Amino acid sequence: MVNDISGGTFDPHMFSTVASLHVPMIIMHMRGTPETMQSMTEYENDDVMKGVCDELMVRSMLAEERGIHRWLQVLDPGIGFAKDF
Numbered sequence: 001m002v003n004d005i006s007g008g009t010f011d012p013h014m015f016s017t018v019a020s021l022h023v024p025m026i027i028m029h030m031r032g033t034p035e036t037m038q039s040m041t042e043y044e045n046d047d048v049m050k051g052v053c054d055e056l057m058v059r060s061m062l063a064e065e066r067g068i069h070r071w072l073q074v075l076d077p078g079i080g081f082a083k084d085f
Contacts, residue, residue, distance in 0.1 A: 001023055001024045001025070001026065002014075002018050002021070002023060002024075002025045002026070003025075003026040003028070004018075004025065004026065004027060004028065005028045005030055005078070005081070006028070006030055007027045007028050007029060007030060007056070007059040008027065008059055008062065008063060009030075009059075010033075015062065015063045015066035015067070015068055016066050016067065018063075018068055019063075019066050019067030019068045020067075022072075023072070024072045024073070024074060025063065025068055025072060025073055025074070026074045026075075026076050027056065027059050027060060027063060027073055027074070027075055027076065028076040028077075028078040028081065029052050029055055029056050029059075029075075029076065029077050029078040029081065029082075030078045030081040030082055031055075031081075031082035032082060037081055037082040038082065038084070040082045041082055041083060041084040048083055052077050052078075052083075056075050056077070060073055060075060
């Protein structure tokens with residue numbers, strides 16, 4: 001299992017590499033980098049849940065396009081990563 005806190009954003013080859021391994025992947029929601037994420041806590045209409053869900057779905061669809069089947073994906077909302085509820 002691969003646990004990627006960046007949801008595939010730090011390494012452009014992450015999804016294709018995980019797909020080639022045929023292992024499950026945890027795709028976590030995070031904005032920015034560990035250094036910048038706490039300055040990226042604004043969500044449209046202050047709706048953190050919708051923002052996180054929408055952004056995770058984009059990452060999930062990209063992972064599937066790169067060969068990681070949905071049943072091999074675990075979506076992690078990344079509590080505390082770019083969130084300040």
